[in-house]
Amino acid sequence: MWEARIKRFGRAALIVAPLAFLALIFYYPLLRLFQEGVVEEGHLTFKYIGEVFSEPYFRHVILFTAKQALLSTLLAMIIGLPWAYIFTRYQFPLKDTLRSLTIVPFVLPSITLAVGFILFFGNNGHLNQLLMGLFGLKGPPLRLLYSLKGIVLAHAFYNAPIITRMVHAQWERLNPAYEESAQALGAGRIRRFFEVTLPLLLPSLMTGAALAFIFCFLSFPIVLALGGARFSTIEVEIYTQFIVLYQHKLGAALAIIEIALSLLFTYGYILLEGRFTREVEVTYTRSTVPLLRRLTLGKGIVWLFIGISGLLFLGPMASVFYDSFTREWAGRTVFTLHWYSYIFQPQYEALIGAAPLRSVVNSFQLGLPAMGLASLVGLPIAFVIARYRFRGRRLFDTLVMASLGVSSVALGAALLAAFLRPPLELGSGWFAIVLAHSILAYPFVIRAVVPVLEGLKQGLVEAARSLGATRLQAFRDIELPLIRRGLLVGAVFAFAISLGEMSATIMLAQPGLKTMPLVVNDLRAARSFGGASAMSSLLILVTAGAFVIIERFGERLFGGTRWSR
Amino acid sequence: MQKRSLLLIVIALMAIGVIGVGTEKLVVYTYSSFASYGAAPFIEEAFEKKHDVDVQFVATGDARMMLTKLLTEQEAGRPSADVFIGVGSVDLSMAQGRDLFIPLTGEDVPNLASVREDLLIDPTNSLIPYEHCYITLVYDSQVLTVEDIPLTFEQLLDPKYKKMLILEDPRTSSVGLAFLLWTIHQYGDPGYLDYWRKLLPNILTITQGWSAAYDLFLAHEAPIVVSFSTDTAYSVIEEGSTRYKIMLLNSQGYRSIYLMGIVKGTKQEELCKELLDFVLSPQVQEMILTTEWVFPANRETLLPVLFYQNAVFPPDPVMVPAERIGENLNRWLLEWAGVIVGG
Incomplete structure (x- = not known):
């Protein structure tokens, strides 16, 4: 009797603890900041919100922000989905490694990405130079940047990996029997995909699309750098109000509108996801076809796609590498290791601890605990969403996603202000940054796990329980191994978020706590563009290595021996 | 199971590495x-x-x-x-x-x-x-010769400079703000808006900060950038190059x-x-x-x-007083943005 109660209590604590954590570390600071936008002299006011909507410029910006995010998400899906297919359908050497590497674009500081794009796709970039040389042209044939095209292309670069990984995690668990029955009934390949496979994959596709949309919705350095003169997003306005004018009222009003729109979109997606999710059989026997042997027409198309999208991903990154090994001297471009010796020089091993190598260590010291904490918070919440039916579940699901839709500038300001006062006097520094990062990262764990968990047949758990397993045992031995790929994807993205995050880190950091992207920024501000490229190259290599190792390690950690293939 | 506890220990260890306090x-x-x-x-x-x-x-x-x-x-x-x-x-x-x-x-x-x-x-x-320091325009002398360059704000509007300018956003960059204030100093309020309307076709892009703009310039995406009058000294001393030169509009520089x-x-x-x-x-x-x-x-x-030889000190430095900036900045930035997106 007592035992049962303790168990029930334990289970409740498992669910209440992460929610209490969020309430204290995230919702409280955020609401504290937001009330500046709607409360004046103790009274509720919609003056500032109204001010935003009555200004034609703000209306224009809000519409444009949504438009570019929608287009970017579409392109990310067009690029991301075929890659999910390739990873599911084909077998090729180093597949696991390549799959881990797909997340690398996601951690690039946006300014590094912008530079990579300029160097590669720019009017005077490597691609245009190559085409001009090949065909003897006078002007650049591809004018991709400084227009909406540039924004959409760069956003696709960032977000296609999310779609690929989310969809792949579900696809490889999909029982081929459904497609096989359709085939037996005479459905052709294309019809099979659109009428059987795609509907089954919709939950994870929608998940990826929702995350991508929110990211593009909040983006701003890329929009400014690659979009050209006429483009701007809400986030730029929020930055201006908080950082340049230090006017919290209008800034908070803008941030409220931004998060409301993000959440509205999230809610819509959750409604849709609920409609499309079905319980399906899980499988471990999806067969793969070797990609390298016997070229068919289908594989030819696949190779063409790999070539073109490879250009999109490798081009900008390779340009950054190239830039890190070259230097302008007396008007000529020369190859050099100058920038690497520059960033590794002990003279910059600063008294202030901003040495580049130290920043690598810092990034991991923040990223790994943030990843762990995000998983601890996200997993129970995902479990609640997927397993319990209660009133307002969809609203709950939407609200726990709020940290993704919040302006990073506003969040940084909110956390700094809250961490300076009771009851949350954490100050700033290592611990505060880990908390901030885990708040930004846990929605990824939720979103990666929920579709997989919802797709699991409840019967499996019930069978285990009828054989005498406790609920926790059933979770550990049945569900956890089955959702491990989803959890791993979420955790890796959480890690990536922490590695790439800048706004909250800048606000909360203490001397000696520079992360890799902050050092890239410093080097650029100090005119060392080559040094910044060298540091970015280091960042790419280090994070790539980390992703491969984490996924390998994680596969084993959650996999258990019984379930491994 | 052992691996799981290993992970926990790793996480716990990472949690301990906190900074000590000195004197x-x-x-x-x-x-x-x-x-x-x-x-x-x-x-x-x-x-x-x-x-x-x-x-x-x-x-x-x-x-x-x-x-x-x-x-x-x-x-x-x-x-x-x-x-x-x-x-x-x-x-x-x-x-x-x-x-x-x-x-x-x-x-x-x-x-x-x-x-x-x-x-x-x-x-x-x-x-x-x-x-x-002095905010001014820097140009690429391999693209524009001394005879080619504009000497006044008006000349900068010439269609021959179509998409040749890289600017910084005054909302996110203090260099960009300096340039905006400079145009306000030159054309007054609201005259500056008309100037920006005419300038638009000549702008290639407006970046978040100075470093992004200068990076674009160094990648030769466009030959004119809003930057500092000391840039020539930097490129001569650090890069051994005289390729990038200063142009002073109306003999001014924004201080x-x-x-x-x-x-x-x-x-x-x-x-x-x-x-x-x-x-x-x-x-x-x-x-x-x-x-x-x-x-x-x-x-x-x-x-x-x-x-001394290469850094340019503008003969006629200009500045908008802080008080005037404080009173109008919010409106200026909003009006400016309205012109940029709306044309």
Whole structure:
């Protein structure tokens, strides 16, 4: 009797603890900041919100922000989905490694990405130079940047990996029997995909699309750098109000509108996801076809796609590498290791601890605990969403996603202000940054796990329980191994978020706590563009290595021996 | 199971690596380029040798981010900085009127006597200048010859410069803001809006910050960029190149002054004053010159020959007073943005 109660209590604590954590570390600071936008002299006011909507410029910006995010998400899906297919359908050497590497674009500081794009796709970039040389042209044939095209292309670069990984995690668990029955009934390949496979994959596709949309919705350095003169997003306005004018009222009003729109979109997606999710059989026997042997027409198309999208991903990154090994001297471009010796020089091993190598260590010291904490918070919440039916579940699901839709500038300001006062006097520094990062990262764990968990047949758990397993045992031995790929994807993205995050880190950091992207920024501000490229190259290599190792390690950690293939 | 507990131990270990605390600390907020590669390491070392104090530079972001951090901390009643180095003159209005810094006199900071008088723009001297620079246009002489370049704001509107300009966004960049203020100084309010409307076709892009704009320029995406009049000195001294040259519109340059001050509430006012005085000493001023690529505030600083020969001092520096900026900035930025997106 007592035992049962303790168990029930334990289970409740498992669910209440992460929610209490969020309430204290995230919702409280955020609401504290937001009330500046709607409360004046103790009274509720919609003056500032109204001010935003009555200004034609703000209306224009809000519409444009949504438009570019929608287009970017579409392109990310067009690029991301075929890659999910390739990873599911084909077998090729180093597949696991390549799959881990797909997340690398996601951690690039946006300014590094912008530079990579300029160097590669720019009017005077490597691609245009190559085409001009090949065909003897006078002007650049591809004018991709400084227009909406540039924004959409760069956003696709960032977000296609999310779609690929989310969809792949579900696809490889999909029982081929459904497609096989359709085939037996005479459905052709294309019809099979659109009428059987795609509907089954919709939950994870929608998940990826929702995350991508929110990211593009909040983006701003890329929009400014690659979009050209006429483009701007809400986030730029929020930055201006908080950082340049230090006017919290209008800034908070803008941030409220931004998060409301993000959440509205999230809610819509959750409604849709609920409609499309079905319980399906899980499988471990999806067969793969070797990609390298016997070229068919289908594989030819696949190779063409790999070539073109490879250009999109490798081009900008390779340009950054190239830039890190070259230097302008007396008007000529020369190859050099100058920038690497520059960033590794002990003279910059600063008294202030901003040495580049130290920043690598810092990034991991923040990223790994943030990843762990995000998983601890996200997993129970995902479990609640997927397993319990209660009133307002969809609203709950939407609200726990709020940290993704919040302006990073506003969040940084909110956390700094809250961490300076009771009851949350954490100050700033290592611990505060880990908390901030885990708040930004846990929605990824939720979103990666929920579709997989919802797709699991409840019967499996019930069978285990009828054989005498406790609920926790059933979770550990049945569900956890089955959702491990989803959890791993979420955790890796959480890690990536922490590695790439800048706004909250800048606000909360203490001397000696520079992360890799902050050092890239410093080097650029100090005119060392080559040094910044060298540091970015280091960042790419280090994070790539980390992703491969984490996924390998994680596969084993959650996999258990019984379930491994 | 063992692996799982191993992971927990790893996480726990990471949680322990926290920073220890030292002796008496003097915390200086500044912007990252000043701290990491500027004069800060030298200042720290030299000052610690003279005084028994641990100088700590905190510079996690750019100047505006750090000022925001300072303002937020002050509002919460918990300022952790003793000294702030790096309030730009375009942001001066944001720092004024908030009772943030301690007013200073020539007695507090003896070196203030050698500072150029036209740089003392804060009437209470709570913020005192330590460097100044001039926003201007920089061009690529391999694309545009001396005969080609515009000499006035009006000439810059010529269609032959179509998509040749790289600018910074005044909402996110203080360099961009300086250029906007310059056009306001030139054409008045609301005349500047008309100028920007006409300028639009010649703009290739407007970036978030100076470094993105200059990077585009160095990648030869467009031949004209809004930057600093000291850039030529940098490229001659550091890159051995005379390719990038300064163009002065209407013989002007927008003056940008960088200021520093002592944060109210510090327990070490005297030490802070000594630190500010040290920053204004010729020794540190010379150092600032070639790490920040700016002009020193102290008139007695010796300029290196190559710097003297190549850095351009505009004959006619212009500035919009802080008070006017404070009153109008919000509206200016909004109106400007309206013109940019709406045409």
